Amino acid sequence: MKEFLAFVRKEFYHILRDRRTMLILLGIPVVLIILFGFALSTEVRNVDMAILSAEPDNTVRQIAQRLDANEYFTVKEFLDSPSDIDRVMRSGEVDAVLVFEPGFSDKLFTPEGPQLQIVADASNATMAQSYMAYISAVVGQYFEEQMPEGQATGIVPNVVMLYNPQMKSSYNFVPGIMGLILMLICAMMTSIAIVREKETGTMEVLLVSPMKPIYIILSKMTPYFVLSCVNLVTILLLAIFVLRVPVHGSMAALISISLLYIFTSLALGLLISTVSDRQVIAMMVSALMLMVPTMLLSGMLFPIESLPPILKVLSNILPATWYISAARKLMIAGLPAVSALKETLVLAGMAVFLLTVSMKKFKNRLE
Amino acid sequence: MTDIVIHTKDLTKQFGTFTAVDHISFDVQRGEIFGFLGANGAGKTTAMRMLCGLSIPTSGEGWVAGFDIATQQEDIKKHIGYMSQKFSLYEDLKVWENIRLYAGIYGMKTDEIERKTRLLLDKLHFTKECNALVKSLPLGWKQKLAFSVSIFHEPQIVFLDEPTGGVDPETRRQFWEMIYEAADRGITVFVTTHYMDEAEYCNRVSIMVDGRIDALDTPSRLKQQFNAHSMDQVFRRLARKAERSE
Incomplete structure (x- = not known):
């Protein structure tokens, strides 16, 4: 010893x-x-977004606010024509566009539900995938809170990120x-x-x-x-x-x-x-x-x-x-x-x- | 009890078909300075490794300090000291730390270590350098220190493997004075060297050629036997017969 x-x-x-x-x-x-x-890091940070909606009503504004309030997203502008998507994406002004179909709010309570689309810059596939998932989560959460209990929303897939909710x-x-x-x-x-x-x-x-x-x-x-x-x-x-x-x-x-x-x-x-x-x-x-x-x-x-x-x-x-x-x-x-x-x-x-x-x-x- | 501290009989080491050490037999007395000479590749190192318990003989027997080299290596290690041709102290340790480390490895008691360290430093005139890192010392000093450390635990036998390589003549002379002093205290010195003038300082010298011991006697009788004026000539005459090269 x-x-x-x-x-x-x-x-x-x-x-x-x-x-x-x-x-x-x-x-x-x-x-x-x-x-x-x-x-x-492959983390989503400082994602600039645009919102495309023919009639930016209350629902659309609330969702936009939700996203903007989130530390990862900044809502840069509201677009009104689908042809604008190409412009803002190409110029690099925004990384993703959230598209509401015409009459989105009215269709909310129909059985098939309204359509919501996310357009993302997939030149960086990993990044695109992670902020898509994240946008979905934010929007999904909004509807879950807004909808009366037990009512199917059928709008956004309910993605749950286990253990690492912010990915x-x-x-x-x-x-x-x-x-x-x-x-x-x-x-x-x-x-x-x-x-x-x-x-x-x-x-x-x-x-x-x-x-x-x-x-x-x-x-x-x-x-x-x-x-x-x-x-x-x-x-x-x-x-x-x-x-x-x-x-x-x-x-x-x-x-x-x-x-x-x-x-x-x-x-x-x-x-x-x-x-x-x-x-x-x-x-x-x-x-x-x-x-x-x-x-x-x-x-x-x-x-x-x-x-x-x-x-x-x-x-x-x-x-x-x-x-x-x-x-x-x-x-x-x-x-x-x-x-x-x-x-x-x-x-x-x-x-x-x-x-x-x-x-x-x-x-x-x-x- | 006999005063034979190293005894070998037909000691042999084979590596495959190559016989590095070929049936060597010799005895070394207590307190003797035994020179172990031979050209590079003659089998000196292998023989020495067997005696130190680092290598098991293929055949033949050997006893060191009363222990069998084939079975009692651990006991042998406790009773021998060793200093190699490479510098064997730790350069980034202080002088006294090196002494304490080796003394500790050999299981010496703390107060004994302290007492002997003071004596040793005093004798070597190293007291001032006690706290110096070993790497800052000149080579000759390092070798003297390494030798002192190798006999610090008072072993029965000390094995020196080309201890004076690269050292200036004056330091070599001092080094040999230390060897004589150790031998006077009863420590047997088993030394390999390439310097033939050093071979003259030994009590007895063995010369290995091709794994065998070709000559073994006192330097003066060897010179007589080979009709030479110096050990250098003796060595040359024997080495010429060697068939093995390096």
């Missing part, structure tokens, strides 16, 4: 003395989460980016930890010493684990107070699974470290081989369901996939901790597997 503590202390010195690296390690999560949270993309990004950042930082930090000693020659001395390999591996992990906990706190604080992602589920469960994920990532980094001979290689492997698959296959950017079968298999062996899934359940869906049981078990299994392999590889080095 004393040997272990002496070694852990030394590892802390290594990190604390290397100020620049430490600042990078603590700074990267802040930069990344702000970048991804704000810049990489905020940061909701979706945050668990993903947490998975990516923690994986990158943890794996990269530890991947150089053992290789560095091989390069400087101190590893030989350690191998000749009575220090047990498991102690060397665990004591290498300890300081990075502490550092990663600091990162986890930073990320969670930024997510909650800056990106305003609520944590609906149990905070304790979220933190527990995050710590498990950190441990798994550290073990992965150590494995990379024990098998590679040069720091540069270890860095490349952890940066390229982990970052790209994690971004593309973990469900962070693209849904796993839409991946081809072979990539789905790959996706399943990434620790990030499981963590992100669990974090989404706990943060955004607000499901009980039990729902993340499968993810927890998979991550724990991966950690044990990675550590065992590192140990084995480490021993083989002695030969």
